[in-house]
Amino acid sequence: MRKPRDFDAELKALEEKARELKTRKVQQLGELVVATGADQLSTDELAGALVAIAETKDISKREAWAERGVMFFESRSRRTAPTSQRNLRSAQAQLGSTQSPAGGTGSQ
Structure with a gap:
């Protein structure tokens, strides 16, 4: 049983x-x-x-804020990430990735 x-x-x-x-x-x-x-x-x-x-319901404002937030986190991570991680992030950006370096969407 x-x-x-x-x-x-x-x-x-x-x-x-x-x-x-x-x-x-x-x-x-x-x-x-x-x-x-x-x-x-x-x-x-x-x-x-x-x-x-x-x-705020204005989608363009929210998108602009989200973009600014992504830039904030990327600038912080560039200062602290080893060179190999910086190169990975720049390669992701060139490929047109919309995800943040941590794999999230930049909002919670």
């Missing part, structure tokens, strides 16, 4: 994993604020800017 599944233990493990992912997301967002220099803004200014961005 098969051993019955322990749904409570599985649920608890999933809840813990969800907590860890949320914690990591919050930490990464904080790091992003610091890396971009947005930590120099007041809380009200930062919140207002984020609300305005989240409410």
